[in-house]
Amino acid sequence: MAVEKLTEQERDTWMDALPNWSLARDGDAIERKFEFADFNEAFGFMTRVALLADKQDHHPEWFNVYNKVEITLTTHDAGGLSHRDVNMAKIIDRMVGG
Secondary structure (H helix, E strand, O other): OOOOOOOHHHHHHHHHHOOOOEEEHHHOEEEEEEEOOOHHHHHHHHHHHHHHHHHHOOOOEEEEEOOEEEEEEOEHHHOEOOHHHHHHHHHHHHHHOO
16 A cells, blocks of 8 residues: 655644654654653653554654653655654654653
């Protein structure tokens, strides 16, 4: 099944609905930074995201140092942002409570 890139208007609408995420890579990705109490909490969060991402076959790009996690979402098959990224961002937001 082909995954389509969001139009600029769709992207802007979704960005309004995802206030904790920022555009990256000239609008072809979204990113969010998280800070946790310690490494254990950060790694637990990454593990929960990884399990859900694997079920959806949509894997984030991320970076972790101690209690900080940076996540970037983009759909390589679509050449930029897609509904898969938006859905993953919404799931992640629910996991951290906003």
